[in-house]
Amino acid sequence: MRRAIALPLAGGLSLSGSGLGKTAEPWDRALPAETKRLVTECAVSQLVAQSVEAEAFLENPNPALAGHPAPLFSSIGDTLTALLLAAPFPQIHPQARLGRVPVLMYHDVLPRKEVFFDVTPAEFEAHLQAIQQHGLTPISLDQLVTHLATGAPLPPRPVLLSFDDGYLGHYKYVYPLLKRYGYPGVFAIYTGKVERNYGRPGLTWAQLREMAADPLVAIAAHSVTHPPNLADLDDHELRWEVTESKRILEEKLGVSVKHFVYPEGNYDERVKAAVRRAGYRSALTMSNQVDRFANESDDLLSINRLGQSKLSLAIAQADGGAPLPPLGKTFNFSAPVRKRQVALEGVPLTLISGGRPTTVHADSRYQVPDIIANTPAIAAVDGGFFSMKQLDSNTMIGPVYSQNTGQFVPGNTWDIAKIVGRPLVLVGPQSVQFVPFDPQQHNTLAGIRKVMPDVSDAFVAGAWLVKDGKGRSPASFRDLFGFDVPRHRAFWGIDQAGQPVVGVSKNRVDSVTLGELLSRTGLREVVMLDSGASASLAYGQESLVDYTPRPVPHVVALFPPADVRLATSCGARPVATVESGCNGRDRCLDALIAAVPGVQLSDRFSVRK
Numbered sequence: 001m002r003r004a005i006a007l008p009l010a011g012g013l014s015l016s017g018s019g020l021g022k023t024a025e026p027w028d029r030a031l032p033a034e035t036k037r038l039v040t041e042c043a044v045s046q047l048v049a050q051s052v053e054a055e056a057f058l059e060n061p062n063p064a065l066a067g068h069p070a071p072l073f074s075s076i077g078d079t080l081t082a083l084l085l086a087a088p089f090p091q092i093h094p095q096a097r098l099g100r101v102p103v104l105m106y107h108d109v110l111p112r113k114e115v116f117f118d119v120t121p122a123e124f125e126a127h128l129q130a131i132q133q134h135g136l137t138p139i140s141l142d143q144l145v146t147h148l149a150t151g152a153p154l155p156p157r158p159v160l161l162s163f164d165d166g167y168l169g170h171y172k173y174v175y176p177l178l179k180r181y182g183y184p185g186v187f188a189i190y191t192g193k194v195e196r197n198y199g200r201p202g203l204t205w206a207q208l209r210e211m212a213a214d215p216l217v218a219i220a221a222h223s224v225t226h227p228p229n230l231a232d233l234d235d236h237e238l239r240w241e242v243t244e245s246k247r248i249l250e251e252k253l254g255v256s257v258k259h260f261v262y263p264e265g266n267y268d269e270r271v272k273a274a275v276r277r278a279g280y281r282s283a284l285t286m287s288n289q290v291d292r293f294a295n296e297s298d299d300l301l302s303i304n305r306l307g308q309s310k311l312s313l314a315i316a317q318a319d320g321g322a323p324l325p326p327l328g329k330t331f332n333f334s335a336p337v338r339k340r341q342v343a344l345e346g347v348p349l350t351l352i353s354g355g356r357p358t359t360v361h362a363d364s365r366y367q368v369p370d371i372i373a374n375t376p377a378i379a380a381v382d383g384g385f386f387s388m389k390q391l392d393s394n395t396m397i398g399p400v401y402s403q404n405t406g407q408f409v410p411g412n413t414w415d416i417a418k419i420v421g422r423p424l425v426l427v428g429p430q431s432v433q434f435v436p437f438d439p440q441q442h443n444t445l446a447g448i449r450k451v452m453p454d455v456s457d458a459f460v461a462g463a464w465l466v467k468d469g470k471g472r473s474p475a476s477f478r479d480l481f482g483f484d485v486p487r488h489r490a491f492w493g494i495d496q497a498g499q500p501v502v503g504v505s506k507n508r509v510d511s512v513t514l515g516e517l518l519s520r521t522g523l524r525e526v527v528m529l530d531s532g533a534s535a536s537l538a539y540g541q542e543s544l545v546d547y548t549p550r551p552v553p554h555v556v557a558l559f560p561p562a563d564v565r566l567a568t569s570c571g572a573r574p575v576a577t578v579e580s581g582c583n584g585r586d587r588c589l590d591a592l593i594a595a596v597p598g599v600q601l602s603d604r605f606s607v608r609k
Helices: 033-041 044-050 052-058 076-084 096-099 122-133 143-151 168-181 205-212 237-255 270-277 308-317 445-451 511-522 585-590
Strands: 005-006 014-015 019-022 103-106 158-165 184-189 215-223 259-261 281-282 338-344 348-355 354-368 378-384 423-426 432-436 457-462 463-467 490-495 500-505 523-528 537-539 553-561
Touching: 096 143, 103 308, 122 168, 122 308, 143 158, 143 215, 143 281, 158 168, 168 184, 168 205, 205 215, 205 237, 215 237, 237 270, 308 338, 348 511, 348 523, 348 537, 354 423, 354 457, 378 490, 423 445, 432 445, 432 523, 463 490, 463 511, 490 511, 500 553, 511 523
Parallel strands: 103 158, 158 184, 184 215, 215 259, 259 281
Antiparallel strands: 005 014, 014 019, 338 348, 348 500, 354 553, 378 537, 378 553, 423 432, 423 457, 463 523, 490 500, 490 523
């Protein structure tokens, strides 16, 4: 019998399968005002529908997952944010695009391989050892679906193991190894193969019942007869394949079958509609042409998988996504800074996210690592466009305002007329704005303060690459020179988690393509910075580009996420005033200690050569 599950919240409030419940005190006294507003605005019926995946995971707790360092919902705020803001089914939540979860697909496991995609027991155990040695965390399909639906982060390096068709080897070799390592897996069963005594042997119902009773195992339907393409069937046959397989499995095994796996990965919109009507919460597919992570899927009814031969790709790029933004906030400047590599459509991208965004306007032109050498910056990318008339000039195109100088420098009158409508970047202590540049309003400090009263940094970027989560059209670039030419590109913006992101393309790419790729990685708003020969990205003192870029006078930097002070080895001075007397940035960063929450860095830091 299905038991009611309540997600505990603050002050005795709970969210359960029957809606909002009170146990200790009224919810309007138990929650902060912003939370009350969000809860009030969310209809109970929608809340229940959106929480179904999280409830499913909590209903079937997995002992093997109990020791995860990063639980699915790590706080009350995460729980509320995820459940209240879940994407409508079957959409994938925009924030989930920030993760890269590999779903590895296996078929038969047997001592002697008969086709190229067979795996021997020794090879499979070697895969599990590699997963363990490289710090990946196998997750359940319910966890993956909840992550995709709500954006809730997974453990840092997740992977899902899936096994198709229901071969005897799954019981003889796979299941014992999963138990030994404590790893969950999903087994896609087409019912016509169960207890089949010809061809490759299948599982028996007794074996399946034993497996299905184990919390490590999830059972998915894989049709009745495994037709090569469900789209070729008429409506009656299609409905029978997707509904009858679910009915048989649930009747024989006594478990709820919530997930479907398309035979040979083939489907169309009609097939997806039939799967949805049958009551499945997700469906897995595959492709022989492209390798895509689950977060790149079109929706929950077409979740991508990788062939098991792509284990090295999974190890290299697995990522559980970003932390949820604070409840009611659209920006998050408190997340740790992290670097990741992403490759989409043959274009490798280096992305660094987290921390607090700021800018540095240097007194001349330098390499990016040199500009941030005596600052607390963890990472930086080259910034706005600058005048090329003098090699040592720090004159920018358009107005510039940076914390390190505290001076607003208006744009030259002969330049600003050419950049009307380009993104004016405004950075404040708790937010960022990208607004179309208007010389009549934005070429004075008073003018930009009318837009953002607490502005601390400002400059004009080249163009929007992503706006409202979508890549930009060629027409949006108007007369921007070279936007359609493949070049190394530099960019910065805000992701769906509200975190600042800086990055570069490792290969040459045009602006339109880059915007499309960045939108797929979960970025919300992105602008192009000075690119081509100027494109440069630094992580600490390390340059992350494979060439010597042109020196630049301006960078967008990511400071540590919390306000920090230096330990006594650096004189206990505020990190904002670090100078050469501290014997370099590295020693000073090693001396950082915990900060006083809520204190803003107000002292000027200086860029010294």
